[in-house]
Amino acid sequence: MSDLLERLRGRGWRLTAQRRVVAEVLDGDHVHYTADEVHARASERLPEISRATVYNTLGELVSLGEVLEVSTDGRAKRYDPNAHHDHQHLVCSRCGTIRDVHLQGDPLSALPEPERYGFQVSEVTVTYRGLCPNCSTA
Amino acid sequence: MSDLLERLRGRGWRLTAQRRVVAEVLDGDHVHYTADEVHARASERLPEISRATVYNTLGELVSLGEVLEVSTDGRAKRYDPNAHHDHQHLVCSRCGTIRDVHLQGDPLSALPEPERYGFQVSEVTVTYRGLCPNCSTA
DNA sequence: ATCCTACATTGGACAATGTCTAAGTCAAGA
DNA sequence: TCTTGACTTAGACATTGTCCAATGTAGGAT
Incomplete structure (x- = not known):
C-alpha cells in the first residue's frame, strides 16, 4: 500500500497533510481500526486534525475502493486496508x-x-x- | 411463534402488556424491523409504551434465543423473529x-x-x- | 516566485441509535 | 387481598456519524 498515495494523486486527489496521515495510519499495523481510533492515531502525528476530516477521508478511501468498511457488530464501523485481497x-x-x-x-x-x-x-x-x-x- | 408467550412464561417471564405487544409486533408480518420501528408499531396498540421497554424486551428476546439480531449496515440493528429456522x-x-x-x-x-x-x-x-x-x- | 481559486479542513451544532437511572407501577405468588 | 421484587417510565446521557459556514491551502496558471 506504499504506493497508495501515488494512486490517489493519479486520480486527482489533492494531497494534504491530513490525508497523508490518515493513509499512513491505515498502512501501519494491519488491524481494523474504528474511525475514532484512526483519529486518535492520526492526532499523534498531526494534533490539529479534526474528526470530520478523518470521517471524510475514510469515506473517500472506501469510495475509491482502497479500503473496506466492516461492520461486525452494531457498533462503530471498522476500516480494513486489505481491500485488494479477497477475504x-x-x-x-x-x-x-x-x-x-x-x-x-x-x-x-x-x-x-x-x-x-x-x-x-x-x-x-x-x-x-x-x-x-x-x-x-x- | 404463537406459543412464544407460553414458552417465555415457562422460563419465568413476568407477562406484561408491554412484552405481549412487542412479541405480537414481531409475530406479525415476517419482516425485519428496527427497534424504533417495533416501538412505533407497538405504540399503535399501547400508546404509552416507552422506548426503553422496547429496547429491553428486544434484548431479552435475543438473549433467550427467540429472536435474532441482524446488523447489515452500520445503521440500526434489525430484529428477525425467524430464529428457529437456520437461514x-x-x-x-x-x-x-x-x-x-x-x-x-x-x-x-x-x-x-x-x-x-x-x-x-x-x-x-x-x-x-x-x-x-x-x-x-x- | 507569486497569485488564484476550487477544493479541503475545521469546530461545533445536530442527528440517529442505544444505554442508564431513579422513581413509580404492577403481576403473580402467599 | 397484600406484598414484593421485577417491570416500566421519562428523560438524561453516551456513542457514532453527518452537516455547515467560515477559514485555509495545494497546485496549476501567470
Whole structure:
C-alpha cells in the first residue's frame, strides 16, 4: 500500500497533510481500526486534525475502493486496508478482535438461483464468530 | 411463534402488556424491523409504551434465543423473529430490504482449519448484497 | 516566485441509535 | 387481598456519524 498515495494523486486527489496521515495510519499495523481510533492515531502525528476530516477521508478511501468498511457488530464501523485481497473475517465474540481469513470456494455458489428472488447479487460477506485463543482460556 | 408467550412464561417471564405487544409486533408480518420501528408499531396498540421497554424486551428476546439480531449496515440493528429456522440474509444495497435465504451446504466447512487461528468458531453469518428487482429497474 | 481559486479542513451544532437511572407501577405468588 | 421484587417510565446521557459556514491551502496558471 506504499504506493497508495501515488494512486490517489493519479486520480486527482489533492494531497494534504491530513490525508497523508490518515493513509499512513491505515498502512501501519494491519488491524481494523474504528474511525475514532484512526483519529486518535492520526492526532499523534498531526494534533490539529479534526474528526470530520478523518470521517471524510475514510469515506473517500472506501469510495475509491482502497479500503473496506466492516461492520461486525452494531457498533462503530471498522476500516480494513486489505481491500485488494479477497477475504472474509473471523471475529472474537468476547474481545472483538478481527482476523482476515481466506475461504475455500466461492460463497456466491451456495445461494441457489431460486433463493435469489430476482436480485442482482453482487457481493457476499461471510463473518465467522467464536472465542479467540486468548478469551477461550480466560 | 404463537406459543412464544407460553414458552417465555415457562422460563419465568413476568407477562406484561408491554412484552405481549412487542412479541405480537414481531409475530406479525415476517419482516425485519428496527427497534424504533417495533416501538412505533407497538405504540399503535399501547400508546404509552416507552422506548426503553422496547429496547429491553428486544434484548431479552435475543438473549433467550427467540429472536435474532441482524446488523447489515452500520445503521440500526434489525430484529428477525425467524430464529428457529437456520437461514441467512439477502439485502438490497439501495433500499435496504432484507429477505431470508437458505444456503446449500454449511458455510462453516468453507473455513479450513489453518484459517481458524485457534478460535472456537461457533457461528457464521453470510450476507448477500445486490439490487432487488424493484431497485434494479428504477 | 507569486497569485488564484476550487477544493479541503475545521469546530461545533445536530442527528440517529442505544444505554442508564431513579422513581413509580404492577403481576403473580402467599 | 397484600406484598414484593421485577417491570416500566421519562428523560438524561453516551456513542457514532453527518452537516455547515467560515477559514485555509495545494497546485496549476501567470
